[in-house]
Amino acid sequence: MASTAESTRRNDQGRLAQVVKWFDSRLGLSYELLRPVPQYAISPFYWLGALAVVAFVIQGITGVMMMLYYVPSPAQAYSSTQYIFRDVSYGRFLETVHLYTAYAMIMLAFMHLMRGYFVSVHKKPREVMWLVGMVMGFVTLSLGFTGYLLPWTIVSKSATDVGVGMIDALPQPLSSFLSFLIVGAGGDAMELLRFYDLHVVVLPAVLLALLAVKMYMLESHGISEPAAGSSLIPQKKRRLVPIFPDVSLYLLELAALFGSAMLLMSVIFPLDLPPEYSPQLAAQYTAQPDWYFLWIYQILKISVFEGAGLPVALSIVTLIFIVLFLLPFIDRGETRTISKRMKFVTLGAIFVTEIAALSVWGLLTPGRIIPDEQAALVLGGTALLITVISVVTYRLFFRRWASGIASSGKVSTPASAPSASMWAAGSFVLLLAVGTFAISSTINALMEMIVQGPAIRSLPSLLLPLTELMLAVAGTMYVLHRLELGSESIKRRIAALR
Amino acid sequence: MSKMIEQMNPRIVALLLLLGLLSVYFLWTLNPVNQTSEAIFALFLSADLVSFSMISYIYRVDKRGDNASRGLLLAGCCMLLLLLLAGLFL
Numbered sequence: 001m002a003s004t005a006e007s008t009r010r011n012d013q014g015r016l017a018q019v020v021k022w023f024d025s026r027l028g029l030s031y032e033l034l035r036p037v038p039q040y041a042i043s044p045f046y047w048l049g050a051l052a053v054v055a056f057v058i059q060g061i062t063g064v065m066m067m068l069y070y071v072p073s074p075a076q077a078y079s080s081t082q083y084i085f086r087d088v089s090y091g092r093f094l095e096t097v098h099l100y101t102a103y104a105m106i107m108l109a110f111m112h113l114m115r116g117y118f119v120s121v122h123k124k125p126r127e128v129m130w131l132v133g134m135v136m137g138f139v140t141l142s143l144g145f146t147g148y149l150l151p152w153t154i155v156s157k158s159a160t161d162v163g164v165g166m167i168d169a170l171p172q173p174l175s176s177f178l179s180f181l182i183v184g185a186g187g188d189a190m191e192l193l194r195f196y197d198l199h200v201v202v203l204p205a206v207l208l209a210l211l212a213v214k215m216y217m218l219e220s221h222g223i224s225e226p227a228a229g230s231s232l233i234p235q236k237k238r239r240l241v242p243i244f245p246d247v248s249l250y251l252l253e254l255a256a257l258f259g260s261a262m263l264l265m266s267v268i269f270p271l272d273l274p275p276e277y278s279p280q281l282a283a284q285y286t287a288q289p290d291w292y293f294l295w296i297y298q299i300l301k302i303s304v305f306e307g308a309g310l311p312v313a314l315s316i317v318t319l320i321f322i323v324l325f326l327l328p329f330i331d332r333g334e335t336r337t338i339s340k341r342m343k344f345v346t347l348g349a350i351f352v353t354e355i356a357a358l359s360v361w362g363l364l365t366p367g368r369i370i371p372d373e374q375a376a377l378v379l380g381g382t383a384l385l386i387t388v389i390s391v392v393t394y395r396l397f398f399r400r401w402a403s404g405i406a407s408s409g410k411v412s413t414p415a416s417a418p419s420a421s422m423w424a425a426g427s428f429v430l431l432l433a434v435g436t437f438a439i440s441s442t443i444n445a446l447m448e449m450i451v452q453g454p455a456i457r458s459l460p461s462l463l464l465p466l467t468e469l470m471l472a473v474a475g476t477m478y479v480l481h482r483l484e485l486g487s488e489s490i491k492r493r494i495a496a497l498r
Numbered sequence: 499m500s501k502m503i504e505q506m507n508p509r510i511v512a513l514l515l516l517l518g519l520l521s522v523y524f525l526w527t528l529n530p531v532n533q534t535s536e537a538i539f540a541l542f543l544s545a546d547l548v549s550f551s552m553i554s555y556i557y558r559v560d561k562r563g564d565n566a567s568r569g570l571l572l573a574g575c576c577m578l579l580l581l582l583l584a585g586l587f588l
Contacts, residue, residue, distance in 0.1 A: 089530030093540055241562075249558045256551035263544035264581070267537045 025125045027217065034219060036240035037247050040233050041223045047254055048112040049133070052140070053211065054255040055105035056204075058262065062098040063200065066091075070150070072196035074188040077152035078276040085273050096266040102144055104262060106292045109140050117327070117348050119227045120336035126224065127328035129217045132210055134325045139207045141292065146182075146199040148290055149192065157277035158287035162297070164191070169310040170318075227336040286367035294362035295355045301368070302375040320351075339398040346390040350383050353439070357382050360440040365447070374450055378443050385439075389473065427479045435472035441465035510571070511556055514549040517578070521546055534588055541585035548577050 044051075069088055071080040084091040113133070116122060122130035149160040167178045182198065184190040226233065241247060275281060289297050296317050299305065305313035323330065331344050338345055357378060361370075445462040452458065521542040528535040552574045559566045 087531060090536055090539060091531070092533065093536040097540075246558060246562065249554050253551040253554045253558075256547040256554070260544040260547040260551070260581075263540040263547070267540045267544075267584075270533065270537070 026128045027220070034243050035222050036242045037223050038237070039239050039241055040226070040237040042241065042247070042250055044254060045115060046223060047251065048108050048115060049214075050251055051254060051258050052105050052108040052112060054258055055101040055108060055262075056207065058101045058259065059098055059105065060204065062094045062101070065094055066098065067200060072150070072193055074152060074192055077150060077192060081151040081153075082273060092271065093266060096269075096271040097262055099271060100265050100269075101262050102147060103291075104258075106140055106144055109137050110292075113137060113324075114348065114352055118338065118345060119224070120331070120341070121224045122328040122331065123334075123336055126217075126221055129214060129221065130328050131325065132214045132217070136207060136210045136214065138321075139203055139210065143199060143203045143207070144290065144292060146195045146203065149195045150199065151273065152192070152277050153274040154277050154281050154285050155274045155288075158282050158285050159289045160195075161282075162287045162289060163293070166300070166310070166314060169314050171311070171315075227338055288362075288366045291359060291363070295358035298358040298362035298365075298370070301362075301365075302370045302372060304372050304375075306369060339394070342390065342394045346387055349390060350386045353382050353386050354379060356436060357439060357443060361443055361447075364444060371450075374447065377446070382439065389476075392477075428476070431472050431475045431479065434468060435476075438465045438468035438472055442469060511553050514553050517582075518546050518549055521582075538585050538588050541581050541588070545578050545581040545585070548574060548581065552578075 066084055069080055069084050069091075071077060081095075084095060086092075088094070116130065116133070145160070145163060148156045150156070164183060167175055167182075169175075170178065182191065182194050184194055288294070299317060300310065300313045302313070331341075333341070335341065361378065442462065442465040445458070445465060449458050449462060525539055525542055528539055530536075530539075552571065555570065555574075556566050
């Protein structure tokens, strides 16, 4: 009996130790901080999240300057924004930079998320980092949503009304909680004040707190290794560089270049203030959310989701976010290599392409209800195309590369590796851009044909993008083919993907 | 060639610092509530940030004992030239 009790106590201790070990390995409670970073991580792809933080800092600075003049009441919000534009020193510049860095922050956060997805940074031991990062992503989107209303223009108020209107369709108690949080007792004044408070106090504070947690965990776990491990990386690239001054200076350089790009954007595309919101003007205006919510809005515009179907559409969008959030517990396979994760890589590629297609489509069809068959054609067609490309790539090329590398039996490091990989990456980016434009033009041409009816004269506008698309696919296949026949350095890099 | 670049590095840094100082002085002379001035301000500030980034890059690779990439330095100089010319001709 005594031995059973002893054994139970040991088991309990063992379980407790396991739990403590799990938390330690995920939260890095006993790890060394400010650890050096491998040389291969001195690349912008490893610091997309850091650039999003730079964007947040720029927004903080420009936002505080605008806070000195902005008045959060429906009667004065627009006039105070107009005052910033017209009378404050460099006011238009501040507004423009604030908006564009917000856009850049959202785009960088999305790129950071998708890069993490494709190279599997969500896997052990970084599951908690992924969860924190996802919450930071939601907060970033909320910052965009709440900030958009503040100028009180016809564009911003109408778009916000569409978003707020969707809250009622959400399931309880989420609907009540969000209504209480952002609308309060109701009325424009209450809504604007709450949006302002959330935008300038609550959400930045939450984001900063989450950032601190994520930075701590980043320091604890260190930079994630390449998907195939670091053994295929040359020794020189694996040497460790200290945080101070090397990595810090590198980040400063990136931040300065990013700031410079934002300033240049503000010169090339200066912001103009749209007219002030009024219910009369709103009746004539087609409400459209900002670009980062367009893909959701486009899903909601599909005719099957109109009216009673709205909760279903919102549930689908919520499900997408939940799946992304819980990804570390869904994609639990040990391997991080891209060539062995066909299912998840294909799903990721479909997700990115569908978001891009829906956003472009939403931009081209403001306020128009999308017929079900059109939606099925575009969304299904895009998914099918990506699946076919992915299956062909995996079945034909990755397998052949694998056998090619296995038969060559050695991995060499010729001096031409950087330029060869740069050319390969450049070709892929170019082909991707051509392919994206071709897909969007094909969708556009197809929609016009469906709306206006098929006609011979509209055939060239469909054939041209289809030819472009075929050329992009053929070009991709050619590049892949050439890569297989290319130097050992390329093969080594492809092996790294495995 | 690499020795020449090594010798050039401190001079490039000195030139970039001078450029930064001149542009900051010029920015103070602008009318801050004019849209063209705002564009000039943004372009010169942008040029300052690029030159800061180049200074930091040269210092970092110098300290590590490596050579600064000719391609990157050339790209930076071209960018600076473009920004300054755009600022001057606005």
